[in-house]
Amino acid sequence: MNKTHSILLYYCYTPIEDPEAFREQHHLFCLELNLLGRIIVSKEGLNGTLSGLKEDCDKYMAAMHADPRFAKIDFKVDYSDKHAFAKLHVRTKAEIVHSGLLHIDPNARTGKHLAPKEFKEMKDRDDVVVLDVRSDYEHSVGRFKNAVTLDIENFREFPEKVQELKEKYKDKKILTYCTGGIKCEKASAFLLEQGFEDVYQLHGGIIKYGMEAGGEDFEGKCYVFDNRVAVDVNTVNPTVVSRCHVCNTESDRMVNCANPVCNLHVPICEKCGWEMDGACSTECKEHPEKRPYDGTGYYQKEMNGYNPLKGFNRKKKTDVHV
Incomplete structure (x- = not known):
């Protein structure tokens, strides 16, 4: 298979002064590069997953890293023989991942980031609890061996579970993980706020762990938010759990x-x-x-009045990505 396309997963907590103006300019930049996918823009930063030809995705990543606001973005890059999306959506929202924890700034305080190798070395210790902060439909198809999972339909329900977690695991080291790392930024920060003392997060999430640690002891598949639906990450000891x-x-x-x-x-x-x-x-x-x-069980989200060409007539010739 000739994998001509890249699939990017990324986020960045960074102040964006005028999210709507940024949304319009950034949307045009993605159109110029023929990128498809979903990007959420808010005052607190960006959350995106995109697909496109490798060379176009490389241009996108280079442009983002050239902007001081987004220089720290850690892109998780996978490859495919085609686009992973059928449309481009760039939207503004109150949060880049809906948690209801608007007061939390991960740049001020969050759990200690663990590289995949460090996470692998810590996860099986007796004084450690590995906590999956994803929704139930995500962990139903795949999760780390012996991980604590939560009965939640959406991440915004996570804060409601913390008292229960505190009663069981307050004196343990908590290692949080999610798909790409974004949910852990606020989840781990909230755990610290609620009195947990040793809180960590898997940097880059399950996706990066698969790339750098072979996905060892991740059982099942990783749910993703594109037309692949779920992907393999474990090349060491893969299993099926669903x-x-x-x-x-x-x-x-x-x-x-x-x-x-x-x-x-x-x-x-x-x-x-x-x-x-x-x-x-x-x-x-x-x-x-x-x-x-059609045999896939994947359906594109409805546009719900979203205009993908909004702002097109106001296109600027320079700095359309900022």
């Missing part, structure tokens, strides 16, 4: 239910995928709004 939602056979094939009203994220084997026409239940299969199933 089972088909329909027939309960071993399966790590993640599917969004074809019924958009449900949209449940669950493992469904290929056989059941076709038999259920992409639905997670008979009720969803018969729902009048059910989407056509």
